[in-house]
Amino acid sequence: MFIIDWFYSVLASLGLWQKEAKILFLGLDNAGKTTLLHMLKDERLVQHQPTQYPTSEELSIGKIKFKAFDLGGHQIARRVWKDYYAKISCNESFMAGVLFSRAIFTDMLYNKVDAFEQHFPDTTEFTWRSYYLLLMLPLSHFDLFSAVHVDAVVYLVDAYDKERFAESKKELDALLSDESLANVPFLILGNKIDIPYAASEDELRYHLGLTNFTTGKGNVNLADSNVRPLEVFMCSIVRKMGYGDGFKWMSQYI
Numbered sequence: 406m407f408i409i410d411w412f413y414s415v416l417a418s419l420g421l422w423q424k425e426a427k428i429l430f431l432g433l434d435n436a437g438k439t440t441l442l443h444m445l446k447d448e449r450l451v452q453h454q455p456t457q458y459p460t461s462e463e464l465s466i467g468k469i470k471f472k473a474f475d476l477g478g479h480q481i482a483r484r485v486w487k488d489y490y491a492k493i494s495c496n497e498s499f500m501a502g503v504l505f506s507r508a509i510f511t512d513m514l515y516n517k518v519d520a521f522e523q524h525f526p527d528t529t530e531f532t533w534r535s536y537y538l539l540l541m542l543p544l545s546h547f548d549l550f551s552a553v554h555v556d557a558v559v560y561l562v563d564a565y566d567k568e569r570f571a572e573s574k575k576e577l578d579a580l581l582s583d584e585s586l587a588n589v590p591f592l593i594l595g596n597k598i599d600i601p602y603a604a605s606e607d608e609l610r611y612h613l614g615l616t617n618f619t620t621g622k623g624n625v626n627l628a629d630s631n632v633r634p635l636e637v638f639m640c641s642i643v644r645k646m647g648y649g650d651g652f653k654w655m656s657q658y659i
């Protein structure tokens with residue numbers, strides 16, 4: 406890991422490798438993460454299936470090139486969120502392998518791929534987990550390490566689905582209190598305001614417990630403070646409105 410980091414920093418110093426920002430798109434299922442990602446990517450509105458596998462896209466907004474990770478928001482998918490932002494130190498390459506294969510296993514779990522077990526009924530769980538681990542270890546160096554340093558989180562909330570505000574708050578609170586994400590800017594998008602009776606910005610702030618925690622919409626310099634940039638923007642992805650201001654706000658902190 407150290408060697409890889411060193412290698413990249415040498416390349417970067419020679420201008421041969423550009424560091425791009427890494428942004429996680431998080432939020433409950435059905436919030437609009439995939440819709441937003443594709444709207445940003447090619448300005449097209451596409452109807453998507455619920456996301457099963459974590460995916461990533463290269464995007465650029467203004468001068469910032471970034472890689473966006475769309476991780477899926479349903480219950481089981483949420484378990485791999487942490488694998489994408491947990492900080493791993495240099496001598497923990499082994500753990501990286503473990504985490505990566507854990508992500509794979511979670512994946513297998515929710516796709517009900519139990520074929521492996523059926524073919525090898527005598528193989529204990531431990532053994533086939535170990536095989537996977539060995540197989541995945543070399544890959545994990547690249548995959549995980551491109552994902553560990555998160556530059557920002559875009560957290561989407563369906564502003565129309567008021568019944569799930571509490572659930573959304575719970576997941577958001579867990580992210581905000583996770584020390585691997587300490588000081589990482591959070592852009593909270595209250596989506597679907599094109600639907601009548603969607604929550605207002607104040608309502609959403611209230612239900613997410615953010616009323617006194619946001620840091621201001623304009624150009625607010627937080628560099629010298631120890632305060633995490635956090636702000637709420639209401640948007641409608643289908644109407645292409647609102648999220649642009651949010652990303653503009655966010656870009657000053659990346």
Ligand SMILES: Nc1nc2c(ncn2[C@@H]2O[C@H](COP(=O)(O)OP(=O)(O)OP(=O)(O)O)[C@@H](O)[C@H]2O)c(=O)[nH]1
Pocket residue numbers: 432433434435436437438439440441451452453454455456457476477478479596597598599600640641642643644
């Ligand atoms: N009315 C309205 N519907 C939207 C908007 N954005 C997304 N949707 C709809 O919300 C539904 C869920 O959108 P997705 O982008 O698939 O949601 P997701 O967050 O990726 O969900 P998971 O993949 O399950 O985590 C889709 O039917 C979208 O068309 C919006 O701005 N307004």
Ligand SMILES: [Mg+2]
Pocket residue numbers: 438439440453454455456475477478
């Ligand atoms: Mg999705």
